[in-house]
Structure formats: structure tokens, C-alpha cells
Amino acid sequence: xxxxxxxxxxxxxxxxxxxxxELAARYGLxxxxxxxxxxxxxxQLWQRRHFITAFATAKLTAQYSQAKLGQVWQxxxxxxxxxxxxxxxxxxxxxxxNVPDYVPFLVTGVFxxxxxxxxxxxxxxxxxxxxxxxxxxxxxxAALPVSFALQQLQQLLFSxxxxxxxLLCFGVPPALSWxxxxxxxxxxxxxxxxxALVMARMGARTPDIAQLMPFLLRTWMYTSGVMWSIDKVxxxxxxxxxxHVLLSANPAAVYIDLMRxxxxxxxxxxxxxxxxxxxxxxxxxxxxxxxxxxxxxAEETYGRG
Numbered sequence: 001x002x003x004x005x006x007x008x009x010x011x012x013x014x015x016x017x018x019x020x021x022e023l024a025a026r027y028g029l030x031x032x033x034x035x036x037x038x039x040x041x042x043x044q045l046w047q048r049r050h051f052i053t054a055f056a057t058a059k060l061t062a063q064y065s066q067a068k069l070g071q072v073w074q075x076x077x078x079x080x081x082x083x084x085x086x087x088x089x090x091x092x093x094x095x096x097x098n099v100p101d102y103v104p105f106l107v108t109g110v111f112x113x114x115x116x117x118x119x120x121x122x123x124x125x126x127x128x129x130x131x132x133x134x135x136x137x138x139x140x141x142a143a144l145p146v147s148f149a150l151q152q153l154q155q156l157l158f159s160x161x162x163x164x165x166x167l168l169c170f171g172v173p174p175a176l177s178w179x180x181x182x183x184x185x186x187x188x189x190x191x192x193x194x195x196a197l198v199m200a201r202m203g204a205r206t207p208d209i210a211q212l213m214p215f216l217l218r219t220w221m222y223t224s225g226v227m228w229s230i231d232k233v234x235x236x237x238x239x240x241x242x243x244h245v246l247l248s249a250n251p252a253a254v255y256i257d258l259m260r261x262x263x264x265x266x267x268x269x270x271x272x273x274x275x276x277x278x279x280x281x282x283x284x285x286x287x288x289x290x291x292x293x294x295x296x297x298a299e300e301t302y303g304r305g
Contacts, residue, residue, distance in 0.1 A: 035300045095229075101266045113224060113256060123199045160181075188284070191287045
């Protein structure tokens with residue numbers, strides 16, 4: 001008796017697998033949180049310019065809301081810092097020797113340096129310190145470090161009012177050169193914003209950088225001529241040429257010296273490094289454009305992980 005051999009049925013035909021990209025294009029789907037093009041990113045940031053300015057103003061107003069003196073501390077804090085530096089460096093270390101108008105010289109340096117220092121510190125924590133906002137809302141993340149830099153610019157403008165009073169009290173007359181403050185502030189703001197964007201990306205990935213930054217910034221301050229005249233030190237010391245170049249081209253020192261040149265009549269053009277305006281514009285362009293692109297390249301990673 002023969003036995004029939006069961007043959008397996010032929011395999012069912014499988015539907016062709018459609019490419020995910022084609023499927024997404026058919027239904028108009030896109031990756032959530034994907035990085036836009038650089039041009040589109042700039043456009044998104046411009047569309048939220050009102051949010052950026054309002055956020056910066058709100059942060060500035062809330063900064064001293066718990067203090068009894070309130071917004072007075074916006075001017076009192078840098079003035080107290082200048083008083084401490086005057087006592088330590090001007091009196092105890094006698095760095096004011098042969099520096100005309102030392103008090104305006106020092107206060108200008110402290111105010112301008114504080115602008116850079118505070119912008120960078122705020123930028124370092126811009127993403128890591130606002131993760132709730134970053135994860136809850138969809139917006140270009142660059143708005144945060146830009147708004148923090150804008151907040152510090154508003155803080156500086158309050159301080160500049162006090163600086164004008166100090167200049168007049170110490171016999172520094174108003175001059176047309178005071179209008180140079182505007183381009184100096186613009187260049188410094190672009191530079192500060194660019195560095196804040198760089199530090200915001202680094203701080204988002206490694207929050208511990210925020211603990212290291214005060215030490216790095218303090219070292220930078222001591223080499224930027226905030227409390228002493230770089231020009232006079234370089235003339236009196238036989239230092240290698242590379243040291244001359246590094247101290248003269250230091251971006252913080254460049255913006256401080258340009259502000260002193262604009263406001264203090266005893267601070268002459270001869271005390272500025274050669275091609276100082278080109279150096280100031282170059283630092284602003286390098287930090288502003290480079291920092292923005294560096295931050296944009298990691299746009300889709302912020303708030304994740």
C-alpha cells in the first residue's frame with residue numbers, strides 16, 4: 001500500500017517592504033526635533049525675537065526680586081566689586097601708579113569685564129539649567145543663550161549710567177568719543193553671545209563645566225588688564241614677543257581698552273594695540289558666527305538623555 005507524501009504548500013507571497021523615507025514623504029511625516037537647515041534656524045530664531053527680549057527682561061527683573069533694595073543691586077554689585085579691586089590692587093598693590101584717572105580706568109574695566117564674565121557663565125548653564133523648558137516647548141534652543149547674553153547687556157546699560165556719574169565726578173568731561181561706546185558694545189555683545197553659545201553646548205553635554213568656569217574666568221580676568229594697564233606693563237617688562245601679542249590681542253582686553261579710549265580722555269590712542277578695531281571685529285565675527293554654527297550642529301540633542 002503506497003503512502004502519499006505530503007508536500008508543503010508554496011510560501012505565500014510577501015508584500016514588498018516600502019522604504020521608510022518614501023513612506024514618510026507620502027504622509028508628510030518628519031523626524032520630531034530634527035535639526036533644521038542653518039537658514040531655517042536663523043529664521044526661527046528671528047521669529048522668536050520678542051520671546052528672547054521678554055525672557056531676558058523677565059530674568060533681569062526677577063534677579064533681585066527677593067532683595068529689599070531690589071534693582072538697586074544691578075548698579076551696586078559692580079560698584080562694590082570695583083571698590084574691592086581698588087583697595088586690593090590700587091591701594092595695597094599700588095597698580096594705580098602712573099595710571100591717570102585710575103578710578104574711572106578701574107570702574108570701566110570692571111563693568112566691561114563683568115559683562116563678558118556674566119554672559120559666559122549664564123551661557124554655560126543656559127541649557128542644563130533650563131531642561132524643563134527645553135523638554136516642554138519646541139523652540140530654537142539658541143534662544144536661551146542669546147537671551148542670557150541680552151540680559152547681561154541690559155545689566156551693563158544700568159551700570160553705564162553709574163559709570164557716567166563716576167566719570168563726571170572725577171573730572172572726565174563729555175566728548176564726542178563717547179559715541180564710540182555703541183559700536184564697542186555691539187562688537188562685545190556679538191563676541192559674548194558667540195562664546196555663550198559654545199559654552200551652552202559644552203555645558204549641556206558636561207554640566208560639570210559650570211563648576212570649572214569660575215576658575216578659568218578668574219585667570220582670564222587677571223590677564224585682561226582689568227585692574228592694571230597692559231600698555232605700561234609691556235613697556236616696563238622685557239617679555240617675549242609672543243606674550244606681547246597674546247596680551248594685546250586678548251579679546252577681553254581689546255574691548256576693555258576700546259571702552260576706556262571712548263570714555264576717558266587721558267587714555268590715548270597710543271595705548272591701544274595696532275589695528276585694534278580690526279581685532280575687535282575679527283573676534284566678534286569668529287565667536288559670533290563660529291559659536292552659532294557650533295551650537296546649531298547639536299540642536300537635536302539638547303534636552304535628551
